[in-house]
Amino acid sequence: MTLNRAELLQESMTLEPALDGLPAKLFVLKNAQGMRVTLMDIGAAWLSCEIPVGSEVRDVILGVNNMPDHRIQEAYMGVTVGRFANRIAAGKFNIGGQKFQTTVNQAGNTHHGGSIGFDQYRWTAEQKSDQLISFTMHSKDGDQGFPGNLQVTVNYRLSESNELTIEYQAETDKDCPVNLTNHAYFNLMGAESELDCLQHQLKIEAEQYLPVNETGVPLGHFNDVKHSSFDFNEMKTVGRDFLNCSEQKKTSGYDHSFLLKKEHQDGESIVAQCISPDQKVTMNVKTTKPAIQLYTGNFLSGTPNRLGGQYKNHSALALETQFLPDSPNHPEWDQPCPILQAGEAYAHRTCYQFIVN
Secondary structure (H helix, E strand, O other): OOOOHHHHHHHHOOOOOOOOOOOOOEEEEEOOOOOEEEEEOEOOEEEEEEEEEOOEEEEOEOOOOOHHHHHHOOOOOOOEEOOEOOEEHHHEEEEOOEEEEOOOOEOOEEEOOOOOOHHHOEOEEEEEEOOEEEEEEEEOOOHHHOOOOEEEEEEEEEOOOOEEEEEEEEEEOOOEEOEOEEOOEEOOOOOOOOOOHHHOEEEEOEEEEOOEOOOOOEOOOOEEOOOOOOOOOOOEEOOOOOOOOHHHHHOOOOEEEEEEOHHHOOOOOOOEEEEOOOOOEEEEEEEOOOEEEEEOOOOOOOOEOOOOOEOOOOOOEEEEEEOOOOHHHOOOOOOOOOEEOOOOOEEEEEEEEEEEO
16 A cells, blocks of 8 residues: 555654654644645644645645754754744843844845744644644743743644635734744645646735845844746746846845735735646645735755755745734835734634646
C-alpha cells in the first residue's frame, strides 16, 4: 500500500527530535473532497497541502521531509511568523515615548520576529476535529526585546469547499507591535514539479505598493502600481514584468508589500487570485489584514526540498497577509494601528481557497 504525503510526513518528520530534544507532533486536516493539510506543532507550521487534481494529487506548498532539513532551512517555509512579520528597521520602535530595541537578524533589521521568532517555538496543539486544529503559545515580556506578555492562538480550519482559514488571536499586558502571518510558498503545479512560479497568473487588488531599499525596508512613501511592473489589478503572468525595473532589481524580484483596497479588507472579498500555468488550479486569498507581501522566492536556492535535493530560486511564491513592514515607525500611514494595546484583542484571519477546474 502506497502511503500518502500526510502519512509519510507523520513518520519521517518525527524520526529525529526538534531543538528541545523531543519529536515534533503532526496533525492532519481532511475533507470529503480529498484535500489533506498537514500541520506541525514546531512553528505552528503548515507542512503540506494535498489537493486532488484529476488523476493526480498535487502538494501545492513547498516543504521538507525531516526535522534536520526543517532546522537548517532559512526560508520560513509554512511557519507561523511573529511577533512581527516582515521587517522593523534597525529593530527600533517607540511606544508612548519609550524606546525599544529588538534583536536584529537580517542586514541589521528585525525580520520575522527576530533571532528566535515564533517559527522556532513549540506550540501547544489540540486537534478538535478532522477540520479544526488549535495552536497556542505564550511569549514572555522582553522576548526578543518586545514588551509585554503575549498570549497567541492560531486556528486552522478546513472547509468542504477546500478553504483553509487561518485565524489569529492574541492579547498582551503591555502595548506591543503584533503582526502574525503564515509563510507558505505556493506552486500550484505541485511543489516538486520543477516548474517555477513565474508562469503562474496573478491578480492583486491593490492600487499602491511600498518601495524598499536593498534590505527590504520601506523607504517611507507609497508608489502607485498603475503604469508599473507592480500593477496586478488585471490578471497577468508573474514573469511578464519580472525584473524589468530598478525597484525589483534591488530585491532580485518581487519582495514588496501591496496596500490592499479598503473595501477588500473584510475577510470575505478576494484580495489575490493565483492560477496554475495549466489552468487546473486556482487559489483565492481573502483576509482582514490591510496588506499582502508578494515574494517570488528570490533566494530559495539551496533550500532543502522533499526529494533529497534543493529548491531553486522562484520555485514558488508567497502571499503573506500582514500589516505593512516597519509600520510601528510610520503612524502616518493609512492603515490600522499595528500596536496591540494592553487588554485589547488581536483578531485577524486569512483564507486560502483552492478551486480545481
